[in-house]
Amino acid sequence: MPKTDGLAAIRYQVMWNRLIAVVEEQAKTLVRTAFGASTREAGDLSAGVYDTAGRMLAQAVTGTPGHVNSMARSVTYVLDKVSLAEMADGDVFILNDPWQGTGHLNDIVVVTPVFRRGAPVGLFACTLHVVDIGGIGLSTNGRQVFEEGLCLPVTKLVEAGRPNQWLFDLIAVNVREPVQVLGDIHSEIASNAVGGQRLVAMMDEFSLDSLDGLAAHILAHSRSASLAAIRALPFGTWRYHMRVDGLEAPIDLHAALTIGPEGIDVDFAGTSGPSGFGINVPLCYTEAYTSFGVKCIVAPEVPNNTASLATIRVTAPPDSILNAQRPAPVAGRGTIGQMLPDVVFGCLRQAIPDRVPAEGTSCLWNIRLMGGPGRVAADPAVLARATAFNVTGFHSGGTGARPRQDGLSATAFPSGVRNVPVEVTESLAPVLIWRKEFRPDSGGAGTWRGGLGQIMEIESAEAAPFAIGTAFDRVVHPARGAEGGAPGATGSVRLRSGKVFPGKGQHTVPAGDRLIVEMPGGGGMGDPRRRDPALLARDVRHGFVSSEAAARDYAATPVPKASAST
Structure with a gap:
């Protein structure tokens, strides 16, 4: 990690705090303007800022791990298709390909380059969940992703400030709730625009021509802090197995978690094969919730960005339900994918039992x-x-x-x-x-x-x-x-x-x-x-535990009494 003198370190810390405020305002803009209840009421979204290389520097506190950690890949896919040199001020890109960082079709990612004095200085991305994307609807009944709705590869949504009305019309006629869906997409455009305005204002205030120095500082310190937390753990490999309902048959989730000096590796070899229905999980979503599970226990205080996520490496066999291949149906990928932190916890409990x-x-x-x-x-x-x-x-x-x-x-x-x-x-x-x-x-x-x-x-x-x-x-x-x-x-x-x-x-x-x-x-x-008998008595008094269950499950003698109101 490069050394930084005291005054420069303070300056970087102030800029880092400001960057967090920028992405949080970006996310709050999305919440305030969204049409769908998923975003407006539940906060099912993500928002983040990236450098010109497509590396995530900061994410908003408001948001979900499945969106933020998988969205990190989406920006890379955009830059692979359209280089930053080909982009213009006012361009906006859209995608919802499940294998390009969303996990299923109902999650739409919008990516916007940011320009200052005519030069690109970074990108903003956000994700939200739309109520409908056509097809058979958000159902596990699909047998291929083609049935699950409209798939948008990386596509230009706005060109130099001019909306691509052809694309907006195409989306509108393919969904059951066009007002909600198009309203949400416009909210994403506004969210990124606010983020871009605040970033440019920050760069003006600190006389920054680029984010390169700040990015290097953030990523170096995040990697160093992540590795320090990992190196404080016992090294070794621990395994865990969880059986869940599945659909046509139960699903076995197997994990081997290895802690070493250069990071943590999680391997899902041995996990059940893909389902014939829409509960399969693309690898990007598997990576998102696996890395989140690790970070919750190992380094929760380290910022979530490209560098800290890179210390957690996730693999799953291509023939497994956790690395579904196109055109597998994936609409319900969250049902299985959100189990993965518990699987990771099962491994970590063996290494650090007092924290899991x-x-x-x-x-x-x-x-x-x-x-x-x-x-x-x-x-x-x-x-x-x-x-x-x-x-x-x-x-x-x-x-x-x-x-x-x-x-x-x-x-x-x-x-x-x-x-x-x-x-x-x-x-x-x-x-x-x-x-x-x-x-x-x-x-x-x-x-x-x-x-x-x-x-x-x-x-x-x-x-x-x-x-x-x-x-x-x-x-x-x-x-x-x-x-x-x-x-x-x-x-x-x-x-x-x-x-x-x-x-x-x-x-x-x-x-x-x-x-x-x-x-x-x-x-x-x-x-x-x-x-503690006092805790059990409180549970019975509040109706959380019945008197019968207190006697049966806790061997409580005498049995606490429920209050008259329960």
Whole structure:
């Protein structure tokens, strides 16, 4: 790492802090202007700044690992197709190719070069999740990526400030919600534009003709700090295996994690082969969540950029579900991909057991609802009178118990997205959400209890049938506990009338019936008999644990009593 004198180091630190503020304002612009609830309410996005070589220097705090860590590759693909010398001020590029850094078609990346005094000085990129991209919709039922919607290779969206209206029109006629989708794309353009304006202002303030010196400083220090954290760990190789539901058959995720002086290598050899349905994972998404899992435990305080990510190397066989090859269907890639931090944690727990949580729900339990003609398997005459809608609410189960702390309830980890308020969903679609509450006894018992899942109960507001698209896991195979802790509860999707739906697919809710979604809980940690009686009594008093479960799972004598209100 190059040496820097004290005054220069302070100057670089000020510029680094300013750069973080720039990308955070970029992300907040996206949140404030987005049309889709996924971005506006849940924060399912990413934003970042890159140097002229396409190296990510900084990312916004607002965003998700699956977007940011995979988006890092997208800028490289843009520069491979169009060199910076060929770009003009006012150009904007778009792509959503799953194998070029998005993972599935519903995530759209927009990349914008930034010019100062006529010369290119960097690039900004952002990603968001659109509610629809055509095809069969966001469903695991696809058998090839061609069925899953419109695929955009690296394409010029705006040329020297002039929008490519041909492309905007092409997108509009291929999606079910053109106002939302085009609105979101315009929001991405605005987001990058704000980032570019703030970057140029920063360079003017600090009299910078280029970002080269700052980039070298950031990347050198990030690499040095990452390696220092890694070198403080025991060296060796640790293995872990996790079985999850899959679709046509259970999926086995195998990992070997090797810690050495030059970084951490994670190899997924032995993992199950690809699925015939849309739960396959492109390698870029596998890399994104694997590296995030490592960083959470090993070096969470080190900035996320090209240099820090380069110290974590990920491989998966091309014939595996974690390195799906085109044209495999990948719409539900998050269902499997978001399990990978738990797999990594299983390896790291053997090396540093006092720092790693138990398994959690991990994959999101998003409530994706559809209604109206052509969107529901029901009588067309009935559907003709129904409102057409397509809405997604982000929701989640519980996380695994942590060393010396309970797991988090109804919390999205590792994605980090926020739950979408029921009032927002009800304002966007003709549905009534009768219940959204913690699910008692869903957190795995332990010295430290797993986080609780939640229960949602949903009905049509206009007595019409509607559909739910599910891409859920932990329905058959629960989140496992650690160090003697019990597994969390599995999830379920069913009708109030009694019918149980599979965890993946598209299902119709008849008029007059209600949909009940019970989300999984996280695994517990440590022997349940060693749980602090005061904590157990609190759980029973609040309704988190029933009196029956306290006696059964915690061997509580005497059994704590629930409060009159639970």
